[in-house]
Amino acid sequence: MLNTDRFKVSRRGLLASAAGAIASSTLTSPLRAESARIPRKQLLLLFMSGGKSQFETWDPKPGTRTGGPYRAISTSIPGVQIGELLPHCARIMDRLTVVRSVNSGIADHFQGHYAMQSGRIATGYPVLGSAVAKLLERSDDVLPGYVSIRRDGPKAYTDVGNAGFLGAKYEGVQIVNNQAPANLIQPPSVTPALAEAVDRIRQSSDERFRRGRADGPIHSYGTTYHQAKALMQRREIFDLSKESPVDHERYGKHEFGQHCLLARRLLQSGVTGVKVTHFDWDAHQDNFYWHQIRCAEFDRTLVTLLDDLSERGMLEHTLVVITGEMGRTPQINNLGGRDHWGRAWSMAMAGCGVKPGVVYGSTNDTGTEVKDNTVKLGDLFHTYLRALGIDSTGKYEIGGQTNPIADPAAKPIEALLA
Numbered sequence: 556m557l558n559t560d561r562f563k564v565s566r567r568g569l570l571a572s573a574a575g576a577i578a579s580s581t582l583t584s585p586l587r588a589e590s591a592r593i594p595r596k597q598l599l600l601l602f603m604s605g606g607k608s609q610f611e612t613w614d615p616k617p618g619t620r621t622g623g624p625y626r627a628i629s630t631s632i633p634g635v636q637i638g639e640l641l642p643h644c645a646r647i648m649d650r651l652t653v654v655r656s657v658n659s660g661i662a663d664h665f666q667g668h669y670a671m672q673s674g675r676i677a678t679g680y681p682v683l684g685s686a687v688a689k690l691l692e693r694s695d696d697v698l699p700g701y702v703s704i705r706r707d708g709p710k711a712y713t714d715v716g717n718a719g720f721l722g723a724k725y726e727g728v729q730i731v732n733n734q735a736p737a738n739l740i741q742p743p744s745v746t747p748a749l750a751e752a753v754d755r756i757r758q759s760s761d762e763r764f765r766r767g768r769a770d771g772p773i774h775s776y777g778t779t780y781h782q783a784k785a786l787m788q789r790r791e792i793f794d795l796s797k798e799s800p801v802d803h804e805r806y807g808k809h810e811f812g813q814h815c816l817l818a819r820r821l822l823q824s825g826v827t828g829v830k831v832t833h834f835d836w837d838a839h840q841d842n843f844y845w846h847q848i849r850c851a852e853f854d855r856t857l858v859t860l861l862d863d864l865s866e867r868g869m870l871e872h873t874l875v876v877i878t879g880e881m882g883r884t885p886q887i888n889n890l891g892g893r894d895h896w897g898r899a900w901s902m903a904m905a906g907c908g909v910k911p912g913v914v915y916g917s918t919n920d921t922g923t924e925v926k927d928n929t930v931k932l933g934d935l936f937h938t939y940l941r942a943l944g945i946d947s948t949g950k951y952e953i954g955g956q957t958n959p960i961a962d963p964a965a966k967p968i969e970a971l972l973a
Contacts, residue, residue, distance in 0.1 A: 604836060610885070612850065615636065649911060652905060657899070669716070679720060685726065700724075700827040707731050833852070842893045940967075
């Protein structure tokens with residue numbers, strides 16, 4: 556019996572290798588030279604998977620029954636305090652934009668992951684990275700517009716889909732454990748002549764299949780093929796060994812630090828949208844100990860990353876979004892943990908298109924409810940797009956159908972926009 560799985564892997568590898576064999580070598584200019592091009596707007600999404608606690612980060616309530624054991628500390632904004640687990644962020648608070656009044660109404664991992672990235676409850680819409688890849692693409696783009704960096708697990712609620720109705724071209728390229736995508740180097744046995752022959756057969760087969768059939772599947776396959784070809788040409792952008800030992804130390808040897816270093820490298824190479832997932836914020840027990848660990852990684856690495864983007868002149872055209880799928884409960888459970896909470900929590904931004912040094916909205920004294928300036932998930936999605944110079948009231952026009960880019964019932968938060 557034919558082993559079809561084995562055939563698929565071999566065919567995929569052959570096509571990827573063929574793509575590399577016919578690839579031009581004209582796209583190997585240094586990263587720093589590329590960053591000097593006329594800059595496009597770019598997105599960096601730092602996603603705190605599991606749901607970090609607003610009480611231990613952006614909205615502390617010390618001395619209250621919900622506040623927990625940690626102090627609040629002063630920041631570079633007079634009169635504004637954040638949790639003591641973020642001392643580096645406190646130093647640059649005047650460069651951040653913090654929202655303390657998010658009310659998503661979602662306390663579920665899977666739904667929250669999708670909704671906070673797509674700005675919708677209804678499924679099938681593109682997430683932010685895919686939307687930005689589509690809406691900011693240029694005719695001369697060769698790299699995929701959206702890259703998602705994560706570790707290998709957990710997958711239960713992080714894999715929520717990407718491009719929706721936008722199609723395969725705008726799906727996020729998955730970078731797992733900082734490993735470059737597979738098959739980026741052609742086997743020695745694949746000669747240029749063989750690769751050229753395979754490509755001719757591919758094109759001929761595509762044309763034959765198109766006759767009398769819908770073009771969508773072939774177009775998607777062709778898009779994937781050309782993206783693989785571009786990645787093979789530019790595989791050095793995934794090579795963290797090219798970064799200095801000093802930078803590896805500055806960002807931190809932990810996975811989040813190394814993922815953020817790779818994210819900076821990808822942005823510098825010209826990728827439009829990059830997402831980095833920081834895991835293990837789901838502290839149903841030992842919340843306070845666990846947040847010590849998570850915040851120590853996040854705090855130092857974030858500030859290092861923002862400093863680097865600023866020094867390279869990239870922050871002025873890169874929007875950095877720091878969010879998760881939800882917050883944590885005011886109530887501390889009998890295991891010393893905080894559970895899921897969607898009614899009153901916090902997120903942050905920095906960089907392109909947003910006002911620095913703004914703390915928007917507030918919660919009541921115990922953090923159980925939003926007190927003023929309630930922010931919904933659709934409002935945030937509008938705000939992200941507007942910060943990137945995109946008309947969030949526009950529409951996608953695909954296959955003769957139109958879809959609103961962002962939820963028409965929501966609107967941008969003007970007080971946050973520069």
